[in-house]
Each structure stands twice: as structure tokens, then as C-alpha cells.
Amino acid sequence: MYQALRPSRSEFVPVRNLSYHVRLWGQPSDKRPPLVLVHGWMDVAASWQFVVDAMEEDRFIIAPDWRGFGLTDGGGVDNYWLADYLADLEWLLDHYAGEGPDGEGARQIDLVGHSMGGNVAMHYAGVRPQRIRRLVNLEGFGMPARKPDEAPARYGQWIDELKRLHRGEMALAGYSAVDGVARRLMKTNPRLTPDKAAWLASHWSVNHAQPDGSERWQILGEAAHKIVNAHIFRVDETLALYSRITAPLLMVEASDDSLHGWWKNRYTLDEFHERLKSVGNARIERLEDAGHMLHHDQPRIVARMIEEFLAA
Template sequence: MYHALRPSRSEFVPVRNLRYHVRLWGQPSAERPPLVLVHGWMDVAASWQFVVDALAEERFIVAPDWRGFGLTDGGGVDNYWLPDYLADLEWLLDHYAGEGEAARPVDLVGHSMGGNVVMHYAGVRPERIRRLVNLEGFGMPARQPEEAPARYGQWIDELKRLHRGELAWRVGMLLAAINFVLLALAVSSVNPRVGRSGNLLFALFAFVIYYNLLNLGQSWISSGRYGMGGFMLLLHGGVALFAISWLTLRNNNWARRKSRGGQASGPTPPPSTTRLEPTP
């Protein structure tokens, strides 16, 4: 496990009706402005720990979790626009570097998506930046105006697939709970020689497989690879069929054993005795 040389501290800042999580290193200084580090897509502020530890000297560092990432609120929406990140960054700089005439220009570093954000922000608010570093922020691809209708349609379709994937997850969890009851009944009928630990291991294994298939199905449905109805029927119907078949097989075995036991447990005739006559 990696041990941080300069441990961070966390705090939450109100930003545009969101509870923004921010990691801080060092203390504010009158001599040097804050160093602001913003992460990329599918990342968190804690990833900057390695960079902070590699710095030659201490300084006040601010690294937020973008909205919807890490410990920052998502806001209850299904997508974010680039201008949202620009405004969020403005709110954060107001909090840590002052605003209006009291504002101090900061050293701003962005990685990947964060690199694109800081480049846009530097163009909008150049007076707020002392130094700018863009790490792997390659910018937006060139597009033509005539592409707009198709791309807007693609965006709408992606949102619909996203919501179908979330619906599949919610309904899938309900069906999974029902199926786990069936699996629990089936597991309880396993040969007792396996023991309780064997049953628990089987239940844990089944849960891990089922949970990962649910996650995989949500991503497949959201990406449009599979339809929600077909996948749910295949997964949940298959598990239900397996559990019911297992229960039926066990019940039939019990019935056969009981029938055989009933036939063998009837009254036992007394043993026959033979009287030995004396030999003359």
C-alpha cells in the first residue's frame, strides 16, 4: 500500500447548490498563490497525491473532485456540460483565491478532461491565471455545422439508453432478491454432508457472479449492445429456472426417499424358530 509523504485533508465547499469535496495540502501563503489541480474523466482528486509527494517544496494545493466524481454530489442530473465545469471552477477559485478586486491569480493544472476545462477557463478568465499547465488535454475534435443534427440525435439516444440501463438495474435488483430467496431454499436442501460452510460459500459465489452480471448488463444496455427485455429475461429467467429446477429435483428425491423409507419401515415379522427334537 502506498504511504503518502504529505497527507491531505478534506473539506466540503458549497458550489452552485452542490456539496463539493476538495482535498488540500499545505497552508495558504501570502508569498505564493494556490496551486489548483483538477483531475480528468473517471478520476478523483486523490490521484494527485503522487504529484504532491514528488514536489520539491511545500505549498498550498487545492484539488477538487469534479461534480459527480469522488465524494462530490452529482446534482441529480443525467449529464454535465463543459460550461458547468467552468462555473464550478470559478466558484472554487472565489473560495480559495478570493474574488473581485481581492482575487489572486492561481497556478492552474489540469489533466485530460481537466486539461480541456482549464484551457477553456483560461480563455474566459485570463486574469485569474498566473501559470497554466495542460496535461494530455488534447482539446475537442473538429466538427462541421452540418454534423449538429445527427450528433444531437446521438446524444438523445445515449441518454435514453442510459436511463434504460438504470431501470434495468433497479428492476434487476428486485428480481435478484426474489431469485436469491429461491436459491436460498435450494441451497438449504443441499446434501447436509456439505455442511453450513459449504452452503455459505456457494451462496457467496452465487451472489458475486449475479452482482457482476447485473453490472455488466447495465453497461451493455446503456451502450445499446443488448435490449433490456432480452437481457433481463435471459439473466433473471435463467436463474429462476435453475433454482426452481433444483428445488423440484430435491423435492422429488425427498419424495422417493420417503416412499422407500415408508416401505422399509413396516412391522418386522418375528424370527422363525425351529424346535430341535432329541435324537434317539
């Protein structure tokens, strides 16, 4: 199994009636702003370990498990909303970087997000531009444009999926052994090595012992995250948020075109790049020999990209 070079420590922070699990590396410093790492959908904060280990500088790093993922409680809800992640992040920054009116006067942070976390980071940087010094988005592309006449069917799909969830039809798969979780991770990402898969599996799942003494490893994610968002994606809202970002942005894209794999020609990198023109100071870099989980595939290069950008 992979051996962490810089083991994290855990603490729980009260956030909006939830107990938020946060992984920390290093110690607070007056010389550098905190570095906040936010993970993607169906992932956990421990997923950043490989990048943290590859960093040259020892700095104060904060990585939360989003609500309903990892060791953070979901609050018993049956679906999740993007706006909640924005508010949760604000609560966490108030705790670790100081609180001021609308974030004014609080210490700035460097923010890195992967996938869903990248989308959250971009939106938050538009809501609270004064709080972000540097912004890094790893494969967080947003969603395809939707038309208003798609809204009725979307609401219907949302309701139907809620019913399926409450009937127990959307439960996440369980595994008889932790190595089954590791195999699942490697199937999803063929570049993931067995040692890293075994390490991730031990943090990505938990064993619920059965009455007969057998093991049942369950993914640390709420099934409610699978429910489609009731609201259609609004490109105009996203562009308005992007236009308010004042921090320099580094956008890192993997050589495997994730958008094409997910959406074919319905949503393309060219379309996303057009959206990025609304950001005042954005740079796009491509990472070779990497897929969507690029922080697992090429952690040393990702760490170098982040550190060089933050130091520039």
C-alpha cells in the same frame, strides 16, 4: 499499498447547490499563490497524490473532485456540460483565492489540469485570464474538429444515449473486491505499479455492502458522464478562448501519442499544435516513457516540470 508522504485533508465547499469535495495539502501562504490541480474524466482529486508527494516545495494545493466524480455530488442530472466545470471552478476560486467583479482584484492562482481538466483549465484561462498566473496542461487536447452538418446526428445520438442511461444500460461496472478495481486500473494503464493501483483503487471506488454481506465496489463516477455532448465541438470558439489566455502556458505531452490511439488520423498532434499557436506564450514539452496518465507514470518528472515552470 503505496504510502502517501503528504496525506491530504478533505473539506466540503458549497458550490452552485452542490457540496463539492476538495482535497487540500499545505497551508495558505502570502508568499506563493495557491496551486490548483484539476483532474480528468473518470478520475478523482486523490489521483494527484503521487505528484504532490514528489514536489520539493511544501505549498498550498487545492484539488477538487469535479461534480459527479469522487465524493462530489452530481446533483441528480443525466448529462454533464463543460460550461458547468468553468462555473464550478470560479466558485471554488472565489472561496479559496478571494472574490471580485469578474475575478478582478482576487488573488491569482497557478492552475494545472490533466486531460479533461486540462481542457477546462485552458478554457477557464481564456474566460478569466486575469485570475491565472501560470497555466499547465497535461494531455488536454480538446476534440477533433466537427462540421455543422454533423449536428443533427449528434443531437440524435445524445437523445438515444439519454434513453439508454434511463433504462439502466450505461451503468458503470462493479467489482466484488477492491483488488478488482486495482486490476482494472492496471489494465487501462500498464505502467501503473501494483502499490499505486491499490492505493488509487481505495480512493477511486467505494464498497456498497450487499444484503447477503458480500462486497460490491463501485467506481466513484456518475454513469451520466458517459453521455456524449449534445453540441458539436467548435474549433473557432476554442481558438477565441485560447487567444485570450495571458498566463504563460506549459503543455506537457506523453511519449505515447494518445491522440493517435483515440482518433487515428482524424485528429493529430500537429493539428493540436496549430491550435496552440493562438496562445500568446506557450511552451510544449514531451515526457518520455509515459502514457496519457503521465502523472501516475512519471510523477517525479511531472512534479519537477511543474515546479520549475512555476518558479521561472
